[in-house]
Amino acid sequence: MAKLVAVTACPTGIAHTFMAAEGLEQAAKALNHAIQVETQGSAGTRNTLSDEDIAAADVVIIAADTRVDTTRFAAKPLYETTTEPAIRTGAAVIEAALASIPTPAAPAAPAAAGLKIVGITSCPTGIAHTFMAAEGLEQGAKSLGHAVKIETQGSVGAKNTLTAEDIAAADLVIIAADTQVDKSRFAGKRLYEASTKAAIHDGAELVRKAMTEAKVTGGVASGASYDDQVKQAKAQQAAARTGAYKHLMTGVSYMIPFVVAGGLLIAFSFAIGGINVFQDANQGTLGWTLFQIGAKAGFTLMVPILAGFIAYSIADRPGIAPGMIGGMIASTVGSGFLGGIAAGFIAGYVVQLLSDHIPLPRTLAGLKPVLILPLLGTLIVGLLMYYVVGEPVAAALAAITAWLKGLQGSNAVFLGLLLGSMMAFDMGGPVNKAAYAFATGLITSQVYAPMAAVMAAGMVPPLGLALAAFLFKNRFSLDEREAAGATAVLGISFITEGAIPYAAKDPLRVIPALMIGSAVAGAISMAAGCELRVPHGGAFVLWIPNAVTHLAPYLAAIVIGTLVTTIALFFFKRPLGAKVTAQASNA
Template sequence: MRIVAVTTCPTGVAHTYMAAEAIQKAAEQKGHCIKVETRGAMGAENELTKDEIDSADLVIIAADAAVSKERFVGKRLYEAGTSRAVKNADEFVENAIIRARVWGSSTTEASGPDQRMAADEKEGARGAVSQIYRHLMAGVSFMIPVVVAGGILLAISFIWGLDSATAGDPSYNPIAAALNFIGGGDGALGLMVPVLAAGIAYSIADRAGITAGLMCGWIAKYIGAGFLGGMIGGFLAGYTALLLVKYIKVPKSLESIKAVLLIPVLSVGISALIMWFVVGAPVSVLLGMLEGWLTGLNTSNKLALGIITGCMMAFDMGGPLNKSIFAFSMIAFEAGNYVPFASVMAGGVTPPLALALSCVLFKNRYTSEEREMGKSAWILGASNITEGAIPFAVGDPLHVIPCIMAGSAVSSTFSLVFNCACRVPHGGLWATLIPNVFDNPLMWVLSIACGTVVGAVLLGLVKKPLSDGEEV
């Protein structure tokens, strides 16, 4: 059987390539001919050609972010999340072969949004939840490069001092002021919410949703509805555009007017007015209550939040729970409360570091291949790429996942208790090298060290020593 596949994840890093490798290996072992296109952080690699798609018997999409399926109309297609492919690729490929269904029709005029809505309706409640998560992750994948670029440039501006961008301050520096503007709330980080909303809307309605998504995100930012409002606005804009595309019918000769005039004007007007008069006010109140609760955390609340944060960051290592707590911390981050994000990042850094340390302390618990992966896990962990722990978790989930959850819970809790704060929404341990980015950076590093040791020791205790044959 000829198979073509596409893999992608919100960050375009670990899950994208791990899923691709797993699917390719499983398909080849079953005797199938396969080519996998990866859509990573830097764009498409090993891109599928039209001839390869036309000659394929099956299309597999393993994605946690939006993938346009227009080029696969008329082909048998199977779509699921990357985690299923990573955890059990053999079963994933077998399900794809059995359950794939023809996507769209070669004679259907609108094979994008219309068919996507029809597919959502057929999938029912469970499918709807899956689609909502996928749309949200698409928005996050659009937002992350903006957040990272803005955050790092903002952090660099702090080298001259926290007030180096303020005219008249003794530490004022024009380069720092420019970097602060480019990266800060008036620049890249100010685009965070509109880009999030546009990404969600694009995932729902393709290009028809982008304009309305940007506008709803900008309104959310303007009226103080923030990150939460941006998420709601993205869904509102996307589904508004999707309905308009489906139900507004015009003659073929007027299709261009529909695309560049009717849909943009109506989708922006309808969704933006609803956002302004209906959604904005209650979301702003809810956001204010949430921000107040986060600001007023006492020690007991910090313990509970730290445990929950660490466990969510480590449980699925870049999956839905991980991204959910990240989104929660960004609500506080946008409001100027940088403590929750430091806790989230501590929980994300710890799992790969704990496994890397455990490979050093308890070598006889790991195969030679795992010990080699442990070396790269040091770098991945320090860079806040939690996915570096996935290869270990896939091989031994019942032992690995509880241990790294415990380690991350320790790191996240200590980070909150020590009131550590990070003004950069990414960067991992490397961010501590930039002056003025962290409050209590030494205590933050100590928090991670404690969580790393706890996780590594627990792994050494629960994993059994391997025989000589198993080690190889």
């Protein structure tokens, strides 16, 4: 029986996060493996993995659609995937993860003359003390005739990273840190911990003290058993962080709370003071104040947050300032969310490039994350946004906005059909999230019709399946029928992922039926000119005055789409008895 740990996360931090966790847990139980799953959702981290959990694990599974910090798993075999395979085929994910565990190598030969020392230095800011402590340890160890390699964990990430070979060959591990450092990769090694101050003050004395007082950390020494594990983990981390989709979804996940809070406060302001509440004549009233909070504060931050956290996903903390400043410039020049996306990617990759190609002596390395990278990154991004990117993107956004606002008749219906079918195609996957991100971004340009179509279409798949399971019992298993009530609740909450368990069992028949109903709902919403100012919440936000325009046609779109899905499922799905008969006849 293997011991597994996992982390699940998705941009909204709701359905996919918990469904992926449940899928992995059920699959592990069926395969007779022990697993503990940490969920990183919009309500925070649940079931947090402890150091002991990680140290005891045979492999770590990351099933996420957003960036997940994997530094604490550096010494473990790491298998990364998205949430969708974990939901649909959890057993296959677990088997693939177990297959990725490398075969332990032979124990390393004992050290010859002198000691081989490895260490880690780290301080809260990750700047001066980190590098000064490393230098003190290096000089102290060399003065005593020992070989030494020190990894620094600073604000620009880990530098001079210890490899599996380094750790396997080490006779002694010294950690000089003022912050928590993951020690799981040093299991079985003699380890001594101290502060950075001790290393800076007298590195040689610290080494002597470590030689006499170090204790073997948890676990049994396993030689080079971590050899390929660290290499594989690093390679997978690097591969995961180059994915444009994951970077974009990281930005979107941080932006959504600003959109929701801002949109709801604007809706409340309209409910209190009317549609013209923002005019100066109403200044000082509660409605006017709520509008200022929602529109002038919440919505103003949307694009900078989007850009800043796209850059953060690419380049870590040094990318945040250039990204957010680039996003603010995008708002200033009128390029909106498209400009914010461009600014985020430019900032992230520019800062990453600068970080990798600006060599500095160790004494000055602390300046890189707080001065050099933010300054140069902001300068380059700002100039590019003003002189190269901003105006063309603003023109493109203006054209798209004008086209969307002028949509009538067949054009509006076509866009509704397209957005609706995208929402149901993979139910929370890349295509679904692309439609959602498109509609959410347009809110910043005061284009609200696509958001209405997207939410109506996203509610239809779970509602249609729940109704079909209630009406056509012979086409659904007992488990599916019992889950229909919960599926309906997910549907009215605009959690499209509630349809995934049904689609996973019979995708070729279920998914087309869902796409037809969602496309119809999206088309009706667009044709009726419905607009939605809130990007989430499902039926629970529809009763807020002015949150949605043309409420009756909008409700009709959802109901009709649900009925179309239900009818399509009746014709597409075969009765369960018919399947059994067909299988028997084929046998």
